[in-house]
Amino acid sequence: MKSTTRLKDICQRREAVLMPGTPNALFARVIQDLGFEAVYVTGAGISNMHLGVPDIGLVTLTELTDHVSAIADAVDIPVLVDADTGFGNPINMARTVRALERAGAAGIQIEDQVFPKKCGHFAGKEVISTEEMIQKIRAALDSRQDADFQIIARTDSRAIHGLDAAINRAHRFIDAGADVTFVEAPRSTDEMQRIARELPAPQIANIVIGGLTPELDQKSLKMMGFGVVLYANAALQAALRAVHSVLSALKTTGSLKDVGEQLASFEDRQRAVNKAAFDELESRYRVLS
Amino acid sequence: VTPITERLKAVFVRRDATIISGAPNALFARVAEDLGYERVYVTGAGIANMHLGVPDIGLVTLSELADHVSAIADAVAVPLMVDGDTAFGNPINTRGADDRTGRRRRSPTGGSDLPQEVRSFSGKGVPLDEMVQKIKAAVDARLDSNFKIMARTDAIAVKGFAVALRSGPRIHRSRRRGDPSEMCARP
Numbered sequence A: 001m002k003s004t005t006r007l008k009d010i011c012q013r014r015e016a017v018l019m020p021g022t023p024n025a026l027f028a029r030v031i032q033d034l035g036f037e038a039v040y041v042t043g044a045g046i047s048n049m050h051l052g053v054p055d056i057g058l059v060t061l062t063e064l065t066d067h068v069s070a071i072a073d074a075v076d077i078p079v080l081v082d083a084d085t086g087f088g089n090p091i092n093m094a095r096t097v098r099a100l101e102r103a104g105a106a107g108i109q110i111e112d113q114v115f116p117k118k119c120g121h122f123a124g125k126e127v128i129s130t131e132e133m134i135q136k137i138r139a140a141l142d143s144r145q146d147a148d149f150q151i152i153a154r155t156d157s158r159a160i161h162g163l164d165a166a167i168n169r170a171h172r173f174i175d176a177g178a179d180v181t182f183v184e185a186p187r188s189t190d191e192m193q194r195i196a197r198e199l200p201a202p203q204i205a206n207i208v209i210g211g212l213t214p215e216l217d218q219k220s221l222k223m224m225g226f227g228v229v230l231y232a233n234a235a236l237q238a239a240l241r242a243v244h245s246v247l248s249a250l251k252t253t254g255s256l257k258d259v260g261e262q263l264a265s266f267e268d269r270q271r272a273v274n275k276a277a278f279d280e281l282e283s284r285y286r287v288l289s
Numbered sequence B: 001v002t003p004i005t006e007r008l009k010a011v012f013v014r015r016d017a018t019i020i021s022g023a024p025n026a027l028f029a030r031v032a033e034d035l036g037y038e039r040v041y042v043t044g045a046g047i048a049n050m051h052l053g054v055p056d057i058g059l060v061t062l063s064e065l066a067d068h069v070s071a072i073a074d075a076v077a078v079p080l081m082v083d084g085d086t087a088f089g090n091p092i093n094t095r096g097a098d099d100r101t102g103r104r105r106r107s108p109t110g111g112s113d114l115p116q117e118v119r120s121f122s123g124k125g126v127p128l129d130e131m132v133q134k135i136k137a138a139v140d141a142r143l144d145s146n147f148k149i150m151a152r153t154d155a156i157a158v159k160g161f162a163v164a165l166r167s168g169p170r171i172h173r174s175r176r177r178g179d180p181s182e183m184c185a186r187p
Helices: A003-013 A025-033 A043-051 A061-074 A090-103 A130-143 A163-176 A189-198 A218-224 A234-253 A257-262 A266-272 A275-284 B004-014 B026-034 B044-052 B062-075 B091-103 B128-141 B155-159 B161-173
Strands: A017-022 A039-041 A079-082 A107-111 A150-155 A180-183 A204-206 A228-231 B021-023 B040-042 B080-082 B111-113 B148-152 B183-186
Touching (some): A003 A017, A003 A107, A003 A150, A017 A025, A017 A234, A025 A039, A025 A061, A025 A234, A025 A266, A025 B044, A039 A061, A043 A061, A043 A234, A043 B026, A043 B062, A061 A079, A061 A090, A061 B044, A061 B062, A090 A130, A107 A130, A130 A150, A130 A163, A150 A163, A163 A180, A163 A189, A180 A204, A234 A257, A266 A275, B004 B148, B021 B026, B026 B040, B040 B044, B040 B062, B044 B062, B062 B091, B091 B128, B128 B148, B128 B161, B155 B161
Parallel strands (some): A017 A228, A039 A079, A079 A107, A107 A150, A204 A228, B040 B080, B080 B111, B111 B148, B148 B183
16 A cells, blocks of 8 residues: 555544654654554754754754655654745745645645744744645645655644634645644644534644653543654654763763673674664675676 | 864874774764863764764765764864775775765864775775775875874775775875874774
C-alpha cells in the first residue's frame, strides 16, 4: 500500500495512533525499529537540532525538504511533515506541497499562524484570517499529486480567540477539504473532549512535555476519538539530556569510563543505520576478478 | 580578537591532548560549547548516521556537509574542526571542499581531515603520492594560512603500523610553509 494511503488509514481509524516526532533520519529509524506505524518530522526539532535555534520560523523550505528526503529514504513507514505556515502565502504553499510530496512525505501539517511562525506553545503567536487560511488549504489541496496525500490543517487560534473560535475555524477548514484538523494547545481535558467530539474529521492531539496541554495517555485519547497523538520532540529531549550528561562527564574526567552504559555500542549504532543492508549491496555489486 | 583559525591552531601547538567533542548538528555543538569545550569537531560519521540514517560509507555529499558546517558555525563561537573525509574525490575536489567548508562560513573554519576510506571498516587506501597531491591542493586552496589542514592516514588497517608511521613525515613535508603544527599526521 502507498505510504499516503497508509497514513490516511491511520488517521481515519481514530485509534489515537502514537506518532513520535523526529528531526533526523537516525531517530526515524529508531522509531520504525520500535514498531511505530508512522513518523512525524518536527519543524521545532529541525530548528533546535539542525540550526541550534528556537522554533521561530528560521528553517527554510529547502532545509526542510533536505531533511524530509533523508528521512523518507531511511524508513518505510509513512512520514508526516510539519510544514508550518507553508512558508508564506497560498503560492508559497503550493510550492511547499509540491516539494514535500516529491521528497517523500505522505502528508503535511499546515497552520494558520502569521509567517514567520512561532512554536505553538510559545506566547505571542498571531494568526491569519480564516478566509486567508482557507485559500492556503485550497492551494495545498490543488497542488498535491496523490489524492491520498494528507493535508492536515492546524489552527493556533485557541491562544488568541479562545476554544469556540478555534473549533469554528477547524469546521471551516474541514468544509474547505482538509483531511484532518488539529486544534493546537487546548488547555484542559474538557477542551480536548470537545475538539474530538464536535469536529467531524479525524483530530490530532499534540503532547508537548511541559507545554499547555494536559499530558493524557493514549487510552484516554483513544476513548475521546483522536486519530493521532504526536510526541513531536520526545526523542530530541531524551537525546539532549543524554548528550549533556555524557559530554559533561567527559569534560570533567577526561574519559567516558563513568558513563559507558549511557552509550549505544558500536554494533548497536551500525544496526540502527542498517549497515548489514549496505554490506549486502557492496557484495552484490563487487567486481569479481 | 584572535581569529578563529589561530585559536584552533593554538590547541595543536599546546600538545596537551585537548579533548575535542564531536557533533553532527548545531544542538550538540551548543551543548559541547556550553559545557566548556574549547573546540568542536564536525563528525562525518555522525552526519551520515544522524542526518541520513546510513553507515559511514561515503554517502554524504559535499553540499550536505557544507550545509551542516554552516548551521553549526552559525550556532557556536568555538572554532570548528571539520571531518572532510576524502574531500569528495581527487585534488580538484579537495580544492572545492576547502572552499565550501571554510570560505563560505561566517568565520573561517578549523581543519579538514583529509584522506581515507572509512575508519573501523575494512577498505582500501589511496597511494601515498596521490594523497600528497591532495594535501598540496588543500594547502593551495585555503585563503587563511592558519586554516589547519589535518591529514589522516588509514594505512594501519591496510599496510600495517610501520607503513602508516612512515607516511606521516612525507605527508607533513608536503605542506608549503609554516610552523610544524601546520599539519598533523595521524597514523
